[in-house]
Amino acid sequence: MTLLRDMCYPTPHELALSASTLADEHPARVALRRAGTSRGGRPLWVLSVDGRNGGGRQVLVVAGAHANEPVGGATALDLARRVIRGGGGGAGWHFLLCADPDGADLHRTPHPYSLADYHRNFFRPPGPEQPEWAPSLLASDRLPPETLVLTGLIDELRPVLQVSLHGTDLGGSWVQLTRDVPGLAEPFGKSAAELRIPVETGASDAAGWSSPGPGIFVMPEQRNEAGAFHPEDIRLSTWYHAHRHRGTTAIVEVPMWASDLVDDPAPHPDPRGALRMLAGRLIEDAALVAGPRRGVRGAGGDAAALLRAVDWTLALIPSVAAQWTGAGASPEATTASVGSIDAFGRRLSLRAGAMLLRVLRAEGHPAAPALDRLVTGWCEEFAARFQARWVPVSTQVEHQSRTVLAAYERLADR
Secondary structure, three states, X not given: OXXXXXXXXXXXXXXHHHHHHHHHHOOOOEEEEEEEEOOOOOEEEEEEEOOOOOOOOEEEEEOOOOOOOOHHHHHHHHHHHHHHHHHOOOOEEEEEOOOOHHHXXXXXXXXXXXXXXXXXXXXXXXXXXXXXXXXXXOOHHHOOHHHHHHHHHHHHHOOOEEEEEEEEEEEOEEEEEOOOOOOOHHHHHHHHHHOOOOXXXXXXXXXXXXXXXXXXXXXXXXXXXXXXXXXXXXXXOHHHHHHHHOOEEEEEEEEEEEOOOOOOOOEOOOHHHHHXXXXXXXXXXXXXXXXXXXXXXXXXXXXXXXXXXXXXXXXXXXXXXXXXXXXXXXXXXXXXXXXXXXXXXXXXXXXXXXXXXXXXXXXXXXXXXXXXXXHHHHHHHHHHHOOOEEOOHHHHHHHHHHHHHHHHHHHHOO
Protein backbone atom coordinates (compact mmCIF):
# COMPACT_ATOMS: atom_id res chain seq x y z
CA MET A 1 0.00 0.00 0.00
CA THR A 2 1.10 3.61 -0.54
CA LEU A 3 -0.31 5.16 2.59
CA LEU A 4 2.88 6.87 3.70
CA ARG A 5 3.81 8.02 0.21
CA ASP A 6 0.34 9.52 -0.18
CA MET A 7 0.70 11.32 3.17
CA CYS A 8 -2.43 9.74 4.62
CA TYR A 9 -3.14 8.21 8.00
CA PRO A 10 -4.23 4.58 7.59
CA THR A 11 -7.61 3.47 8.90
CA PRO A 12 -7.88 0.39 11.15
CA HIS A 13 -9.10 -1.62 8.16
CA GLU A 14 -6.15 -0.50 6.04
CA LEU A 15 -3.78 -1.34 8.88
CA ALA A 16 -5.19 -4.86 9.09
CA LEU A 17 -4.84 -5.35 5.32
CA SER A 18 -1.21 -4.21 5.36
CA ALA A 19 -0.47 -6.42 8.38
CA SER A 20 -2.07 -9.40 6.67
CA THR A 21 0.13 -8.83 3.63
CA LEU A 22 3.23 -8.80 5.84
CA ALA A 23 2.16 -12.06 7.47
CA ASP A 24 1.62 -13.66 4.05
CA GLU A 25 5.02 -12.47 2.82
CA HIS A 26 6.93 -13.65 5.92
CA PRO A 27 5.00 -16.64 7.32
CA ALA A 28 7.94 -17.96 9.33
CA ARG A 29 8.45 -14.72 11.24
CA VAL A 30 5.21 -12.74 11.13
CA ALA A 31 1.78 -13.57 12.49
CA LEU A 32 -1.48 -11.64 12.68
CA ARG A 33 -4.14 -12.56 15.22
CA ARG A 34 -7.37 -11.16 16.55
CA ALA A 35 -6.78 -10.46 20.24
CA GLY A 36 -10.33 -9.40 21.03
CA THR A 37 -13.32 -7.32 20.04
CA SER A 38 -14.24 -3.71 20.74
CA ARG A 39 -17.47 -2.54 22.32
CA GLY A 40 -18.78 -1.87 18.83
CA GLY A 41 -17.85 -5.32 17.56
CA ARG A 42 -14.67 -4.31 15.70
CA PRO A 43 -11.59 -6.55 15.77
CA LEU A 44 -8.51 -5.72 17.80
CA TRP A 45 -5.57 -6.95 15.73
CA VAL A 46 -2.09 -7.82 16.98
CA LEU A 47 0.78 -8.17 14.52
CA SER A 48 3.79 -10.11 15.86
CA VAL A 49 7.27 -10.26 14.37
CA ASP A 50 9.60 -12.92 15.75
CA GLY A 51 7.06 -13.45 18.50
CA ARG A 52 7.97 -17.12 18.80
CA ASN A 53 11.31 -16.24 20.33
CA GLY A 54 10.62 -18.33 23.41
CA GLY A 55 12.08 -16.84 26.54
CA GLY A 56 13.43 -13.86 24.66
CA ARG A 57 12.71 -10.23 25.35
CA GLN A 58 9.34 -8.99 24.18
CA VAL A 59 8.26 -5.50 23.14
CA LEU A 60 4.63 -4.36 22.95
CA VAL A 61 3.78 -1.35 20.79
CA VAL A 62 0.32 0.17 21.20
CA ALA A 63 -1.16 2.37 18.48
CA GLY A 64 -4.44 4.25 18.32
CA ALA A 65 -5.12 4.57 22.04
CA HIS A 66 -6.44 8.08 21.37
CA ALA A 67 -8.81 8.23 18.42
CA ASN A 68 -7.69 11.69 17.33
CA GLU A 69 -3.99 10.71 17.16
CA PRO A 70 -3.82 8.56 14.01
CA VAL A 71 -0.08 8.44 13.33
CA GLY A 72 0.56 5.46 15.61
CA GLY A 73 -0.81 2.86 13.22
CA ALA A 74 1.46 4.02 10.40
CA THR A 75 4.43 3.96 12.79
CA ALA A 76 3.55 0.44 13.96
CA LEU A 77 3.66 -0.84 10.39
CA ASP A 78 6.93 0.99 9.75
CA LEU A 79 8.48 -0.51 12.88
CA ALA A 80 7.28 -3.99 11.90
CA ARG A 81 9.02 -3.64 8.55
CA ARG A 82 12.22 -2.44 10.23
CA VAL A 83 12.19 -5.42 12.58
CA ILE A 84 11.68 -7.77 9.63
CA ARG A 85 14.74 -6.21 7.98
CA GLY A 86 16.78 -7.05 11.07
CA GLY A 87 16.34 -4.04 13.32
CA GLY A 88 14.55 -5.72 16.22
CA GLY A 89 17.57 -6.42 18.40
CA GLY A 90 16.67 -10.08 18.80
CA ALA A 91 13.41 -9.37 20.61
CA GLY A 92 9.90 -10.44 19.78
CA TRP A 93 7.88 -7.40 18.68
CA HIS A 94 4.12 -7.17 18.99
CA PHE A 95 1.94 -4.38 17.61
CA LEU A 96 -1.60 -3.67 18.77
CA LEU A 97 -2.54 -1.91 15.54
CA CYS A 98 -5.42 0.13 16.94
CA ALA A 99 -6.42 0.06 20.60
CA ASP A 100 -9.68 1.94 19.98
CA PRO A 101 -11.12 1.09 16.54
CA ASP A 102 -14.56 2.43 17.50
CA GLY A 103 -13.09 5.83 18.28
CA ALA A 104 -10.95 5.75 15.14
CA ASP A 105 -14.07 5.12 13.07
CA LEU A 106 -15.69 8.23 14.53
CA HIS A 107 -12.62 10.47 14.14
CA ARG A 108 -12.38 10.73 10.37
CA THR A 109 -9.36 12.73 9.24
CA PRO A 110 -7.12 10.49 7.10
CA HIS A 111 -5.39 13.53 5.59
CA PRO A 112 -6.12 16.86 7.32
CA TYR A 113 -5.02 19.89 5.30
CA SER A 114 -5.38 22.39 8.12
CA LEU A 115 -6.29 22.54 11.79
CA ALA A 116 -9.84 23.43 10.76
CA ASP A 117 -9.97 20.40 8.46
CA TYR A 118 -8.59 18.22 11.26
CA HIS A 119 -11.32 19.37 13.63
CA ARG A 120 -14.10 19.09 11.05
CA ASN A 121 -14.65 15.42 11.94
CA PHE A 122 -12.93 15.39 15.32
CA PHE A 123 -13.58 12.85 18.06
CA ARG A 124 -11.79 12.04 21.29
CA PRO A 125 -13.76 9.90 23.74
CA PRO A 126 -14.11 10.85 27.39
CA GLY A 127 -11.47 9.52 29.76
CA PRO A 128 -13.44 6.51 31.02
CA GLU A 129 -13.82 5.29 27.41
CA GLN A 130 -10.12 5.58 26.55
CA PRO A 131 -8.40 2.15 26.74
CA GLU A 132 -5.26 3.31 28.54
CA TRP A 133 -6.95 5.70 30.98
CA ALA A 134 -10.05 3.67 31.89
CA PRO A 135 -8.42 1.78 34.82
CA SER A 136 -7.62 5.10 36.49
CA LEU A 137 -11.24 6.23 36.34
CA LEU A 138 -13.39 3.09 36.55
CA ALA A 139 -13.85 0.17 38.90
CA SER A 140 -12.24 -3.04 37.68
CA ASP A 141 -15.62 -4.65 36.90
CA ARG A 142 -16.55 -1.76 34.57
CA LEU A 143 -13.48 -1.72 32.34
CA PRO A 144 -14.15 -1.68 28.57
CA PRO A 145 -13.10 -4.71 26.50
CA GLU A 146 -10.36 -2.70 24.79
CA THR A 147 -8.66 -2.17 28.14
CA LEU A 148 -9.00 -5.83 29.07
CA VAL A 149 -7.41 -6.85 25.78
CA LEU A 150 -4.51 -4.46 26.38
CA THR A 151 -3.84 -5.56 29.96
CA GLY A 152 -4.22 -9.17 28.86
CA LEU A 153 -1.52 -8.67 26.24
CA ILE A 154 0.79 -7.12 28.83
CA ASP A 155 0.26 -10.07 31.17
CA GLU A 156 0.76 -12.57 28.34
CA LEU A 157 3.86 -10.98 26.80
CA ARG A 158 5.47 -9.53 29.95
CA PRO A 159 7.20 -6.91 27.79
CA VAL A 160 10.49 -5.42 28.84
CA LEU A 161 9.30 -2.34 26.97
CA GLN A 162 5.77 -1.17 26.27
CA VAL A 163 5.49 1.75 23.85
CA SER A 164 2.38 3.85 23.37
CA LEU A 165 2.38 5.89 20.16
CA HIS A 166 0.68 9.25 20.47
CA GLY A 167 0.48 12.44 18.45
CA THR A 168 -0.33 16.01 19.36
CA ASP A 169 -2.15 18.29 16.96
CA LEU A 170 0.22 21.25 17.24
CA GLY A 171 3.47 21.69 19.13
CA GLY A 172 6.58 19.54 19.45
CA SER A 173 7.76 16.06 20.28
CA TRP A 174 8.39 14.62 23.73
CA VAL A 175 8.63 11.29 25.52
CA GLN A 176 7.04 10.29 28.82
CA LEU A 177 8.59 7.37 30.69
CA THR A 178 7.36 5.33 33.64
CA ARG A 179 11.04 4.72 34.46
CA ASP A 180 14.09 6.57 33.24
CA VAL A 181 15.84 5.17 30.18
CA PRO A 182 19.36 6.58 30.53
CA GLY A 183 20.83 7.92 27.31
CA LEU A 184 17.53 8.28 25.42
CA ALA A 185 17.68 12.08 25.27
CA GLU A 186 20.65 12.08 22.89
CA PRO A 187 19.21 10.01 20.00
CA PHE A 188 15.75 11.50 20.56
CA GLY A 189 17.08 15.05 20.28
CA LYS A 190 19.29 14.17 17.31
CA SER A 191 16.37 12.68 15.41
CA ALA A 192 14.15 15.68 16.13
CA ALA A 193 16.86 18.09 14.97
CA GLU A 194 17.53 16.19 11.75
CA LEU A 195 13.82 16.07 10.90
CA ARG A 196 13.13 19.69 11.94
CA ILE A 197 10.69 18.66 14.66
CA PRO A 198 10.84 20.91 17.73
CA VAL A 199 11.35 19.32 21.13
CA GLU A 200 8.65 20.27 23.62
CA THR A 201 10.65 21.17 26.73
CA GLY A 202 7.70 22.25 28.89
CA ALA A 203 4.94 19.79 27.99
CA SER A 204 1.85 20.51 30.09
CA ASP A 205 1.10 16.76 30.20
CA ALA A 206 4.27 16.36 32.24
CA ALA A 207 4.16 19.47 34.41
CA GLY A 208 6.20 18.99 37.57
CA TRP A 209 7.88 15.77 36.40
CA SER A 210 11.64 15.22 36.44
CA SER A 211 13.37 15.69 33.09
CA PRO A 212 16.73 13.97 32.53
CA GLY A 213 17.06 15.66 29.14
CA PRO A 214 15.17 18.03 26.81
CA GLY A 215 11.79 16.56 25.92
CA ILE A 216 12.23 13.48 28.15
CA PHE A 217 9.98 13.29 31.22
CA VAL A 218 9.84 10.63 33.93
CA MET A 219 6.52 10.06 35.66
CA PRO A 220 6.50 10.55 39.43
CA GLU A 221 6.13 7.49 41.63
CA GLN A 222 3.58 9.34 43.74
CA ARG A 223 0.55 11.17 42.41
CA ASN A 224 1.57 14.72 41.54
CA GLU A 225 -1.34 17.00 42.32
CA ALA A 226 0.48 19.93 40.70
CA GLY A 227 1.18 17.94 37.54
CA ALA A 228 -0.87 17.21 34.43
CA PHE A 229 -4.28 18.86 34.27
CA HIS A 230 -6.40 15.71 34.30
CA PRO A 231 -8.39 13.86 36.97
CA GLU A 232 -6.71 10.52 36.20
CA ASP A 233 -4.12 8.86 38.40
CA ILE A 234 -1.48 7.72 35.93
CA ARG A 235 -0.26 5.02 38.29
CA LEU A 236 -3.51 3.12 37.61
CA SER A 237 -3.25 3.41 33.83
CA THR A 238 -2.22 0.59 31.53
CA TRP A 239 1.16 2.32 31.24
CA TYR A 240 2.00 1.17 34.75
CA HIS A 241 0.56 -2.30 34.23
CA ALA A 242 3.87 -3.27 32.63
CA HIS A 243 5.60 -2.67 35.97
CA ARG A 244 3.99 -5.88 37.26
CA HIS A 245 6.43 -7.68 34.98
CA ARG A 246 9.40 -5.36 35.53
CA GLY A 247 8.69 -3.59 32.28
CA THR A 248 9.02 0.08 31.35
CA THR A 249 6.56 2.12 29.32
CA ALA A 250 7.46 4.92 26.92
CA ILE A 251 4.86 7.27 25.46
CA VAL A 252 6.19 8.87 22.29
CA GLU A 253 4.47 12.07 21.15
CA VAL A 254 5.00 13.63 17.74
CA PRO A 255 3.22 16.71 16.29
CA MET A 256 1.04 16.90 13.20
CA TRP A 257 1.81 20.60 12.96
CA ALA A 258 5.06 21.84 14.47
CA SER A 259 5.65 25.04 16.38
CA ASP A 260 9.12 26.36 17.06
CA LEU A 261 7.73 28.27 20.04
CA VAL A 262 7.46 25.23 22.33
CA ASP A 263 11.15 24.68 23.08
CA ASP A 264 12.14 28.06 24.56
CA PRO A 265 13.72 27.38 28.00
CA ALA A 266 13.95 31.07 28.92
CA PRO A 267 12.05 32.10 32.08
CA HIS A 268 8.67 33.63 31.33
CA PRO A 269 8.55 37.28 32.48
CA ASP A 270 5.16 36.96 34.19
CA PRO A 271 3.98 33.33 34.47
CA ARG A 272 1.33 34.02 37.11
CA GLY A 273 -0.16 36.82 35.06
CA ALA A 274 -0.10 34.66 31.94
CA LEU A 275 -1.79 31.77 33.72
CA ARG A 276 -4.52 34.08 35.05
CA MET A 277 -5.14 35.35 31.52
CA LEU A 278 -5.20 31.84 30.06
CA ALA A 279 -7.58 30.62 32.77
CA GLY A 280 -9.94 33.50 32.13
CA ARG A 281 -9.91 32.89 28.40
CA LEU A 282 -10.53 29.17 28.90
CA ILE A 283 -13.60 29.82 31.07
CA GLU A 284 -14.95 32.34 28.55
CA ASP A 285 -14.38 30.00 25.60
CA ALA A 286 -16.01 27.08 27.42
CA ALA A 287 -19.10 29.21 28.03
CA LEU A 288 -19.38 29.80 24.28
CA VAL A 289 -19.65 26.03 23.80
CA ALA A 290 -21.79 25.33 26.85
CA GLY A 291 -24.48 27.74 25.60
CA PRO A 292 -25.42 25.84 22.43
CA ARG A 293 -24.85 22.52 24.20
CA ARG A 294 -27.79 23.28 26.47
CA GLY A 295 -30.01 23.45 23.39
CA VAL A 296 -29.32 19.84 22.41
CA ARG A 297 -31.51 17.12 23.84
CA GLY A 298 -30.85 13.40 24.10
CA ALA A 299 -29.35 11.62 21.12
CA GLY A 300 -28.27 8.14 20.10
CA GLY A 301 -25.57 6.53 18.00
CA ASP A 302 -22.61 8.70 17.03
CA ALA A 303 -24.27 11.80 18.44
CA ALA A 304 -24.47 10.23 21.90
CA ALA A 305 -20.76 9.37 21.85
CA LEU A 306 -19.89 12.90 20.71
CA LEU A 307 -22.03 14.51 23.40
CA ARG A 308 -20.53 12.34 26.14
CA ALA A 309 -17.12 13.59 25.05
CA VAL A 310 -18.32 17.21 24.93
CA ASP A 311 -19.77 17.01 28.42
CA TRP A 312 -16.70 15.34 29.88
CA THR A 313 -14.42 17.98 28.38
CA LEU A 314 -16.56 20.89 29.56
CA ALA A 315 -16.75 19.40 33.06
CA LEU A 316 -12.95 19.22 33.17
CA ILE A 317 -12.40 22.90 32.41
CA PRO A 318 -13.28 24.56 35.76
CA SER A 319 -10.76 22.44 37.67
CA VAL A 320 -8.10 23.11 35.04
CA ALA A 321 -8.63 26.86 35.26
CA ALA A 322 -8.57 26.72 39.06
CA GLN A 323 -5.29 24.83 38.98
CA TRP A 324 -3.70 27.46 36.77
CA THR A 325 -4.59 30.25 39.18
CA GLY A 326 -4.04 28.35 42.44
CA ALA A 327 -1.10 28.23 44.78
CA GLY A 328 0.51 25.42 42.78
CA ALA A 329 1.05 27.59 39.71
CA SER A 330 4.83 27.91 39.29
CA PRO A 331 6.26 31.44 39.49
CA GLU A 332 9.36 30.25 37.60
CA ALA A 333 7.67 28.73 34.57
CA THR A 334 9.56 28.82 31.29
CA THR A 335 8.31 30.44 28.13
CA ALA A 336 7.95 26.94 26.66
CA SER A 337 5.83 25.63 29.53
CA VAL A 338 3.49 28.63 29.46
CA GLY A 339 3.17 28.16 25.71
CA SER A 340 2.30 24.49 26.22
CA ILE A 341 -0.38 25.45 28.74
CA ASP A 342 -1.71 28.02 26.26
CA ALA A 343 -2.01 25.29 23.62
CA PHE A 344 -3.60 22.86 26.09
CA GLY A 345 -6.32 25.35 26.99
CA ARG A 346 -7.06 26.13 23.37
CA ARG A 347 -7.45 22.41 22.66
CA LEU A 348 -10.03 21.85 25.39
CA SER A 349 -12.56 24.42 24.23
CA LEU A 350 -11.80 23.82 20.55
CA ARG A 351 -12.32 20.08 20.79
CA ALA A 352 -15.55 20.44 22.75
CA GLY A 353 -16.81 22.95 20.19
CA ALA A 354 -15.77 20.82 17.22
CA MET A 355 -17.52 17.71 18.53
CA LEU A 356 -20.66 19.63 19.42
CA LEU A 357 -20.66 21.17 15.95
CA ARG A 358 -20.82 17.71 14.39
CA VAL A 359 -24.00 17.00 16.34
CA LEU A 360 -25.57 20.37 15.53
CA ARG A 361 -24.82 19.97 11.84
CA ALA A 362 -26.36 16.50 11.72
CA GLU A 363 -29.50 17.84 13.41
CA GLY A 364 -29.72 20.94 11.22
CA HIS A 365 -29.66 22.95 14.44
CA PRO A 366 -29.96 26.74 13.99
CA ALA A 367 -26.92 27.30 16.23
CA ALA A 368 -24.65 25.35 13.87
CA PRO A 369 -23.53 28.25 11.62
CA ALA A 370 -22.46 30.44 14.54
CA LEU A 371 -20.57 27.60 16.19
CA ASP A 372 -18.96 26.75 12.87
CA ARG A 373 -17.60 30.28 12.60
CA LEU A 374 -16.36 30.12 16.19
CA VAL A 375 -14.55 26.78 15.74
CA THR A 376 -13.02 27.88 12.44
CA GLY A 377 -11.83 31.12 14.00
CA TRP A 378 -10.29 29.29 16.96
CA CYS A 379 -8.41 26.99 14.57
CA GLU A 380 -7.05 29.93 12.61
CA GLU A 381 -6.00 31.76 15.78
CA PHE A 382 -4.34 28.61 17.15
CA ALA A 383 -2.32 28.09 13.96
CA ALA A 384 -1.35 31.77 13.74
CA ARG A 385 -0.37 32.10 17.41
CA PHE A 386 2.01 29.14 17.21
CA GLN A 387 3.19 29.67 13.61
CA ALA A 388 2.09 26.15 12.73
CA ARG A 389 3.82 24.23 9.94
CA TRP A 390 2.75 20.81 8.71
CA VAL A 391 4.96 17.82 9.49
CA PRO A 392 4.62 15.20 6.73
CA VAL A 393 3.22 11.88 7.88
CA SER A 394 6.38 10.11 6.74
CA THR A 395 8.44 12.46 8.92
CA GLN A 396 6.21 11.89 11.94
CA VAL A 397 6.59 8.14 11.44
CA GLU A 398 10.35 8.32 10.97
CA HIS A 399 10.85 10.20 14.23
CA GLN A 400 8.58 7.91 16.24
CA SER A 401 10.23 4.78 14.85
CA ARG A 402 13.73 6.08 15.58
CA THR A 403 12.74 6.98 19.12
CA VAL A 404 11.14 3.59 19.82
CA LEU A 405 14.16 1.67 18.56
CA ALA A 406 16.52 3.94 20.53
CA ALA A 407 14.52 3.31 23.71
CA TYR A 408 14.70 -0.45 23.24
CA GLU A 409 18.41 -0.38 22.41
CA ARG A 410 19.19 1.50 25.61
CA LEU A 411 17.07 -0.84 27.71
CA ALA A 412 18.72 -3.86 26.08
CA ASP A 413 22.16 -2.49 26.97
CA ARG A 414 21.32 -2.37 30.68
